Each structure stands twice: as C-alpha cells, then as structure tokens.
Amino acid sequence: MAEYMILTEKKSAADNFAQALGGMSGSFDGHSYQIVHAQGHLMELAEPKDQVSNDLKDRYSSWEPENMPWNLADFSWKKEPTKGSNIRKLLSQIKKVSQSSQAIVIATDNDPSGEGELLAWEIINAIGWDGKVYREYHDDETPKSIVKAMRNLKDVSDQSQDGDYLKANVRSKWDFAxxxxxxxxxxxxxxxxxxxxxxxxxxxxxxxxxxxxxxxxxxxNYVKKPYFEVKFQDDQGHVYARKVAKDDEEQLAKIRHSDKAMAEQELQQYQSPVHVKRLKMENKRNMPKTLLDLAKVDALLSKKGYSSNQIKNVYQQLYEAGYVSYPRTEDKVITSEQFNELVQNSKEIALLVGVNVKLLTHTAPRKELVKDSATHGANRPGSKVPASLDELGKALKNKNDLQCAKDIYCLLGRTALAILGEDYLYRVVTAVIEEYPAFGTQYNVPANYNYKQIYCEGELPKAPKPLGKQAKSIVAEGANPKPSKxxxxxxxxxxxxxxxxxxxxxxxxxxxxxxxxxxxxxxxxxxxxxxxxxxxxxxxxxxxxxxxxxxxxxxxxxxxxxxxxxxxxxxxxxxxxxxxxxxxxxxxxxxxxxxxxxxxxxxGKPEKKQYPKRDKVDVTYQGKPVQINAKWGEHTWTQGELTELSAGNTITFDYKKGQITGQLGEREYKGHKFIAFVPDFDKD
DNA sequence: GCAAGGTC
Structure with a gap:
C-alpha cells in the first residue's frame, strides 16, 4: 500500500515526475508513492438528453427553438468517459492503483483557469474515490521544482472547498449550456x-x-476620403510634416484639406526652398522578444500555405518524437534550466537552421525572457536535436508533411536562438525644417542587426538615405487608411x-x-x-x-x-x-x-439555383478518359491546350490581365470528387 | 450535429 497516488495530466508529466522522484513508484522523503497519468480530460458532460429524466428526453433532444431556453435545474451534470480508444482502460488503471494507495495527490498542470483541478476531480469522482486528496503546485517540471512542490502539499479533500475546481467546473457547465x-x-x-x-x-x-x-x-463599406496636406520634402526624399495625434480630429481638420486648391493656397504662405536642421541622433537598442506561442507559429507559417490543421498535426508529431517542446504551452518565457539546455544545443541547432554560430554570444539569460517559473516553457526546439532536417521525417506519419515539419523546426530554432543574440542597435534621427520647426521627421538607422540576423519577422530594416540639406514645400495627397484584410x-x-x-x-x-x-x-x-x-x-x-x-x-x-x-x-x-x-x-x-x-x-432567398448545363470536353487523366468543363472562367480550352493537359503537362495561358499556370488534378466539391483544371495558385 | 477545455 503506497502512501500517495500521484495523478499527472499527461504521460510526459508523469515521466518528469518519475525522473524527479526516482521512478514511477518508490519512496520520496520517507513517503511511498505510485505515479499515474491522465490524458487531458478523461470525462466530459453527457449529451443533454442523457442528463435529464425520461419524460424530458424528447425536449432536450430537440433543436427546435420552442424547447429553449433550457431549465438548467433539469440537468444532472452527469459525466461520461470521453470518446477515445484507451480512455476507459486508463480510468480502470488509475482506479486500480488508487485502491492500493492511501491518498491521491493532484499533480496536474497548474494554471489559473483551474482546468487541471477540474480534470483531476472528474477522474477522482469517476473512480469513486472518497479518501484523502492533496494538491501540489509545481512551477515547472524540473526535478527541483517537483521535489519542492511535493514537500508542500495542500489538503483539498473536500472538493466543495477547492476554489480552482469550482471555478473550472462552472466554466464547463456554462460553455455546455x-x-x-x-x-x-x-x-x-x-x-x-x-x-x-x-x-x-x-x-x-x-x-x-x-x-x-x-x-x-x-x-x-470603405469610402476613400482623400486629403491634401502641406508638407516639406528634402533633396534625399525625407518628408517633414506637422505632428498631430491620430484621434485629434480638430487639429487634423486644420492641416488636412479635402480640397486640393485650399492646400495649394496654404502652400503660398511658406517660403521654399528651406533648410533642414538635424535636432538629435540617439542611440537605441531592442532586445529579442522572439519566443512564440502556437497561434503565432500558425499565423506565420500560414503565409507559406500550410493549413492550421496541418500545422497542428505535424507539430504534435514532432513533439511526440522529442524534436520540439510542448506545443500547447501558455508560457511566453523559459526557465534557466530550459535556457541552459538551449545554450548547450545552440550550435547544433544553428547549423541545422542556417544560423551563423558567431551570432550566439549572449549566453547570459535576460531576466525578461528567462524566469523562475514556466511549466513547459515557450515553444522552442526540443531536447532531442535531429542530425539533419530530413531526420524529422522519422517522426511523421505522412511523408508529404516533411517540408512543413522542416519549416516548423526552422522557425522554432531561429526564434529560440535569437534570444542568444545581442541587442539590435539603431540610431533614431530627428530633424525639422529650420524656418518652420513645426514640420519634422524621424527615422531609424540600423547600427548592428545582431539578433535580427538570427530571426527577424519580415524584412530586415533598411537604412534610409541621410538627411538632405534643403527642402521644398509640397502638397502631399493622403487618404483615410483602408482596413487591411x-x-x-x-x-x-x-x-x-x-x-x-x-x-x-x-x-x-x-x-x-x-x-x-x-x-x-x-x-x-x-x-x-x-x-x-x-x-x-x-x-x-x-x-x-x-x-x-x-x-x-x-x-x-x-x-x-x-x-x-x-x-x-x-x-x-x-x-x-x-x-x-x-x-x-x-x-x-x-x-x-x-x-x-x-x-x-x-x-438571398433560399431558392435552389438552377445552374446552366456546362459544355464538356474529353481529356485523359492518368491514362483514363474523363470530361472537364470546356471553359475555365472565360477561357475556352484550345485543342493544343487539351492535348498538353491530357499528356499530364502544365500549361500557361493568358487570362484577363495576367497569366494562369496549372494542370489537371483532383478536386472536390460538396463531397463529390472529380477531375478538373487546377491552377497553381489553388494547389493545397 | 451542438461548447470549450484538456489531450494524442
């Protein structure tokens, strides 16, 4: 009979607890223990109809508006094992281990939403446990933190007094309803x-x-509202304007004329050419803040055409193989242990992702990026560094995902290594028109890219031309900005x-x-x-x-x-x-x-639209005769194009203002698969 | 069939 059954959120956490305490079972500080793990939520709320009495089943099966709002007092809030192959097996394993334990220690992830407490109590209730329950609070999964947390257990045996559980439980019911x-x-x-x-x-x-x-x-609904504003432009192209806060409508109205003639009239007030006067040149620095969360990784890699689904799946597979850190972390920083591991692996990673190792000189942790507490740490390369990028393929079920895996690894590698780079140094130049000092300009001149050479979102900032000596008055045209997509x-x-x-x-x-x-x-x-x-x-x-x-x-x-x-x-x-x-x-x-x-x-009204029958032409696809539409948009296929397409070749034709390139391929519409011309810009 | 929160 072990003193504690330690329940972690997932297998990787159980492994880390075993590492810290000396095995999946054993003795720690004189307390015997056995470690078990969940796999996220093992239980979820049953369907509405299965939570109410028999006479109400029809009402709660229905999607018709007359049956809503629900009366939440009708619900039993019964939970069932989640659908998944090994869930019931995991539950019975946990139950069995609990039967030879004196107390349960909740050792799930420790985050402020209480989700860890909720998923633990769901299991504790499901296995019918009514003995002692403790909670440990680890800051991260290093041995030091786990040992420290296990020495400071809190008795939470009364779940109605466990605030973290209560709040997460109400969240789950609210969302369900x-x-x-x-x-x-x-x-x-x-x-x-x-x-x-x-x-x-x-x-x-x-x-x-x-x-x-x-x-x-x-x-x-965007309506372009052009305006005309008097500015100065120097002989190097720098533009000098009056500074007004974006939301200061009154001031803006004074300097921005909707009528060009008014601006031209204002222009007459100023002498031109005039002189440029440099006010100051300040040295500034930025430190790298490059560690990413999963959403940011998704957003950045989307630009390469990967779907969120692919990124999610490939990332997970790389994690399971140890090549990248835990994907679903909320951490924006890493611990010093995690930082030390990164420093240790930095040269190997740099070679893989194409970073010059000479840039990796900032091996002292910055306090803004490296903190005492971070459960999983921000997204970064994992403990296992592949010998080559191609090795990542070993982690993948589908070899077509290799390029996506490489891109994920390189992005993580570069963003993580960037924190080993020195600060980006630049100068801020401020200048005005000597005769009219209300007109000013400001720009940055990069002095040393440093970490930006390791990772920089978008293009490296370029140095603008130096200040000119003279400037001329101009009427500049502007407009209210169009909202971006x-x-x-x-x-x-x-x-x-x-x-x-x-x-x-x-x-x-x-x-x-x-x-x-x-x-x-x-x-x-x-x-x-x-x-x-x-x-x-x-x-x-x-x-x-x-x-x-x-x-x-x-x-x-x-x-x-x-x-x-x-x-x-x-x-x-x-x-x-x-x-x-x-x-x-x-x-x-x-x-x-x-x-x-x-x-x-x-x-529009929900009428079944009658689509005109389209003319078809015969082609061959992978040796089989098929029919495709005789037209692609407004372009009718020529006999030559059809021959090329049938031969499996890529064709290019003029269309509207540009050119379209593509070949035959499989398409799907409303579950129906067919062969059609697939333009290159449409490829998955 | 449905939510949002975990997980693989």
Missing part, C-alpha cells in the same frame, strides 16, 4: 429553407466569426489582447481555427488563403444571425471569467455564475430570430 445557441441558430436557418450542416455559435467561435465579418464589412495573425492578436482575460488560450484558438478552416469539418465556417481569412457561406450566416448578440461579444467571456474569479475566491456561488448563461440565451434568442431578415438580405 451555450450550445443552445448553436441549436437555435441552426434551426432558424434550416426552418427558413437554407441547407446547412451546423451554424455554430459559442463564446469563442461566434467572436472569431464576428470579428472577421465586421472587418469584411469595413472593407466593403482579416488574417489569422490579426485575429489571434485581437483574441489574445481583448480585455483583462483575452478569449481562449493560444492553443484553443489555434485548434478552433483548425476546425473552422478545415473543409472536412462540420464547422467549416472560415476559408484560409495563406493566412488571409474569409467567411464561408455558412460562416457568413453564422456571423449575420449573431449580430448584436451577447454570445458574439467578447464581453460574454469577460463576464464569465470575472464570475469564475469570484467563485475561486469563494465570493460568489457557482450557481449564480451558471445562471448568467440563461440571461445570454434569453437575450439572444429573439435577436437570432429577428436577424433572419438580415440573413435573407445578405445571402
């Missing part, structure tokens, strides 16, 4: 005659869609920075993005074109029907999380926080119904 909004939106849209799979709504999904929708609308990077950043809490963790954002952008998913609501997002038709319906709702507002998460904080501190009953979802449903249901008018306005 929010699925009513998906049922409502789906039913309203289907009942109106549109064909859709599911019109998803949720406090993360709805916000993501709403943000993309609003940006698409802003681009559509919604990208993954833009969306992730907005989600992370919203309010006090942000919305979703980096890992959840990334996996939700993978779900929403995957054509195979039931929730294919976003299209991803090299990181640029657009709404699919269902995505557009989902965003439009949710206009003005609470679920599509980031405030829903903010309120929920504020409530969770209060629950964790025993200042608020969990029931009160859970009830707030009723307010959301009651508020949003009539809005969803009203917004159907907007859906019809946006999408």
């Amino acid at each position: 929010s699925m009513q909004l998906t049922r409502l939106a789906t039913s309203y849209i289907r009942n109106a005659g549109y064909y859709v799979k599911v019109v998803n709504q949720g406090r993360l999904k709805s916000v993501m869609l709403s943000m993309v929708y609003q940006r698409e609308q802003a681009i559509k 919604p990208t993954k990077a833009w969306l992730f950043k907005r989600l992370a920075n919203y309010g006090k809490y942000g919305i979703g963790t980096g890992a959840t954002q990334q996996s939700t993005m993978a779900e929403l952008t995957s054509a195979k998913s039931n929730s294919h609501l976003l299209k991803d074109t090299k990181g640029v997002l657009s709404l699919t038709e269902t995505g557009l319906m989902s965003a439009v029907i949710a206009r003005g709702t609470m679920i599509a507002s980031p405030k829903a998460t903010e309120q929920l999380f504020r409530g969770m904080d209060a629950v964790g501190a025993f200042k608020l009953e969990p029931q009160k926080v859970l009830n707030s979802i009723n307010t959301v449903i009651t508020h949003d249901k009539p809005l969803l119904q009203q917004n159907m008018a907007l859906v019809e306005q946006t999408i």
